[in-house]
Amino acid sequence: MNQPQTNTSLFSRLRFVLVETSHPGNIGAVARAMKTMGFSQLVLVNPRFPDAVHQEEAIAFASGAQDILASAKIVGGIEEALEGCNFAAALSARLREYSPPVTTPRALASTLVDDGSLNAALVFGSERYGLPNQIIEKCNVLINIPANPDYSSLNLAQAVQLLAYEARMAAGGDRIAQSPIGFHGDAASLTQVDGMYEHLEKALIAIEFLDPDNPKKLMSRLRRLFSRTQLETEEVNILRGIARHILARIGKNQAE
CATH class of the missing domain: 3.40.1280.10 (SPOUT methyltransferase, trefoil knot domain)
Incomplete structure (x- = not known):
């Protein structure tokens, strides 16, 4: 050869x-x-x-x-x-x-x-x-x-x-x-993620899914769940938007 x-x-x-x-x-x-x-x-x-x-x-x-x-x-x-x-x-x-x-x-x-x-x-x-x-x-x-x-x-x-x-x-x-496939946005900061959890907790309390007097491990488990997803800023904004909508609807129902 x-x-x-x-x-x-x-x-x-x-x-x-x-x-x-x-x-x-x-x-x-x-x-x-x-x-x-x-x-x-x-x-x-x-x-x-x-x-x-x-x-x-x-x-x-x-x-x-x-x-x-x-x-x-x-x-x-x-x-x-x-x-x-x-x-x-x-x-x-x-x-x-x-x-x-x-x-x-x-x-x-x-x-x-x-x-x-x-x-x-x-x-x-x-x-x-x-x-x-x-x-x-x-x-x-x-x-x-x-x-x-x-x-x-x-x-x-x-x-x-x-x-x-x-x-x-x-x-x-x-x-x-x-390698990543498709669009990947910016990773959410710890401050953004913490704000999301606070917002989500308020919404869960408002719909009586979470009992603030007996929260058990719900929020801890939710934190563990979302920590596996590597949340992006846009995803945090979506979840906060859901929480905001829940709180707004509860507030409207109470006003009526």
Whole structure:
């Protein structure tokens, strides 16, 4: 394999190689699986149909990832597919007697992220026969997905989705998943929160939900409840607005 230039982004360093894929729909589904995880380099080695990426089934299963299909590279052999790579990982549910070292998807993803000099290929075999030994022997590692030993065969697109997901998570997807989603306002100050509790307590007394002579632990429990929510200023204002409305309605009823 040729020595590549270093690129620290795994999304630019990782390609997905499909060997002798039979069904155009699977190629389309793979393109979709790749795109959902942010990967774009797809290489097809001698697919059953030379125009597979243009077939209606492939386009339908790509479902929005037609750009991945359009940019897919079609080659005649594994050597061309691995051109520019200095690391290749073969996927197989069947362990081989003379295979390269066996690893898991998660361990592999961690290796690829930790070593930014690796331009890597994930190599997947055909739906019926998997990968031949001669291709596996060209790879640095053999990936074995720890699945149900009584039924360990995954659909091609499912296998690609799993590998792409692990790669994305290792590349920082866990931070993406944990990042705030949607609008988050300013956190309420302690003074604002205390004012809300005082206002809310008055309203609860007014509607006779809270007995001031026998309050028990109601306000303490409400404080504990709201402390788990990390109240924002706007939320405090909403709760005070509810309390204000309750007090106003009680006052109006009493005046009548």
